[in-house]
Amino acid sequence: MMPAADAEKLLADVEAFCQELRPIEELCYVEHRYNDQLVPLARKHDLLGMVVPPAYGGRGADTVTYARALARIGREGTGVRTFFSGHTSIGEYPIMTWGTEEQKRRYLPAACRGEKILAFGLTEPEAGSNPLEMRSTYERRGDHFVLNGVKYLISNGGIATTIVTFAYPAGRQGRISAFLIDTDQPGFQSEDLTAKMGMPTANTAMFEMTNLKVPLANLLGEEGEGFRIAMGTLISGRISVAAGCLGVIEDCLAEVVRYAQERSQHGKAIGRHQLVQEHIAAIEMDRLATEALVLRAAEAKDASAAHPGDAKRHAQAELLAAQAKLYASQAAWDAADRAVQVFGGRGWSTLYRPGRHLQDVRVCRIYEGTDEILKLKIAAAVLGKEYEAYR
Ligand SMILES: Cc1cc2nc3c(=O)[nH]c(=O)nc-3n(C[C@H](O)[C@H](O)[C@H](O)COP(=O)(O)OP(=O)(O)OC[C@H]3O[C@@H](n4cnc5c(N)ncnc54)[C@H](O)[C@@H]3O)c2cc1C
Known part of the structure; x- marks a missing residue:
């Protein structure tokens, strides 16, 4: 586990990064261009090696702390969070886990400093x-x-x-x-x-x-070990997607609550209309369920990392990561859709956060294992390995 003070500092740095990034990200989004300030700002706040051990220049976050960081980053948008998934969850992570000492020394400190992007x-x-x-x-x-x-x-x-x-x-x-x-x-x-x-x-x-x-x-890794490395890396990647989706849901909820209190129609705040409240209740329930699944998966991954070679713990982490990712990505898609609905015509515009989330978060049901592949995986875990439908 990461010491509590270090975890708190990391999350404070993430918060500062997100606040500094937001106006730049919003401008890039409406202008439809790559945000070239993301890497420099992440470097400034020392966020390019969140899970990398301090010996290799990183912050040494455990998976639970890292998931909280990614949930906060996910509020800024799926594109921003996807950068961190690519660079850290599925970039630095396999080097940390399967790299030789020489590979770790050659790549990880430079990746933490932002001199290498993965x-x-x-x-x-x-x-x-x-x-x-x-x-x-x-x-x-x-x-x-x-x-x-x-x-x-x-x-x-x-x-x-x-x-x-x-x-x-x-x-x-x-x-x-x-x-x-x-x-x-x-x-x-x-x-x-x-x-x-x-x-x-x-x-x-x-x-x-x-x-x-x-x-x-x-x-x-060893020659011939590539498939195992890829599948092992996807556990880390899927938790990162699920955590990012939690952030999307949190942001949609915050936006909807604010808007439902500010916007009036038929003589009262739209938040007083029961059908609008139904959207808010649905997003809130999905936020709670998603948070629980993300934390459970992250804890399982930390438990598996603490017991290398324990096949049962590894399988448990793999399954929980798939379950969290499947649920979170569908819940985030639904939350963004509901947020667009509550915003009405403004919701359809990319000048507002719900519309941007809706467009961006759709990919979370596709990459790092589609909905269908994850469902097959979950069903096989329930039915038994001999029922694996995707082999
Ligand atoms: C924005 C974005 C970023 C990405 N980033 C990365 C990345 O960084 N690295 C990387 O390696 N990849 C990345 N991907 C690729 C992503 O992981 C794949 O798109 C995904 O795994 C699905 O593969 P596919 O697109 O070839 O679809 P296909 O595999 O062709 O699937 C098409 C459809 O068939 C369904 N299907 C396939 N097989 C079965 C089956 N056995 N049973 C039931 N249904 C099935 C799928 O669920 C899907 O609905 C990214 C994709 C996107 C869109």
Whole structure:
């Protein structure tokens, strides 16, 4: 556990960051452009290595504290929170967990200082819900590997300096391995994806590896361990999405309460109309349920981290992360939809927070495991492994 005073300081820094970021983020959103002040401000408030151990330059937050931080950041928007998920939850986390000492020293302090920005490249045009269908390959040639392939829909993919990525041995003979690839090397090319329905201030990109030379020292984990690393990383990623969705719900509730008290129609504040109150009660119930699930998943992940090698605790953390992410992303979508409704015509405008949340949060039901894949996972946990429908 992180000492209480350190946790309090971290959350105070997150609060200061969010307050400073908000006017800039709002302007970027309405102008539909990438928020290039996010990284400098996160660096200023020392938020680029929240879960990284202090020995590698980070703040050493446990998962519960980090989830609270991400919930606060999620209030600023799913695009802002997605940056942190990409850089920390699925970027720094796998290096912390499976990296060699040399890899940790080379990447983590620089990532905490914002000199390196991280991303996680698993999805491909032909491999989304089933990463085993990926086509990227690697081949060992002397003192390096050569990687080829295309990764699609990668958060931070166009701003990252280093990406955790995955490939099969050439000819797809054997199992997937994980690599740390540096994006300044010849053979790496990225393209920002701009035709998207939300998160205009965040970076989403595809990238291509064409005979990309990767030093042998950049293999992450053991050869053939890539799928396990990817799935282990998704536990951290799913909790981050769920925590961010909690923030979206909290922000929608705050906006709706304020607006329902300020706006009058039919001679009274709209908050006095019972059908408007129904929206407020529904958002509040979802906030409570989501918070409970997020904290439970975060506690389970901390318990699993405290007992490495305990398969039961690991499975419990994995299941709770999937459950929290499924529930939170649907609840946040519903909360944003209700908030838009309470705001009426203004709700439909991206000049107001509910409309922006609605557009942005939809992706949370798709990335880091779609609703459908998570439901199958939860059903298999209830029915038994032999019922796994996605194998
Ligand atoms: C904005 C954004 C950011 C992203 N960031 C990242 C990132 O940083 N890194 C990364 O690696 N990926 C990222 N992704 C990719 C994301 O994880 C995938 O889009 C997601 O896993 C779904 O894959 P897909 O889009 O190929 O859909 P598909 O897998 O083709 O699925 C299409 C539909 O079929 C359903 N389906 C598929 N298989 C089954 C089944 N067995 N049973 C029932 N239904 C099924 C799905 O649930 C879905 O409804 C991002 C995506 C977006 C949109």
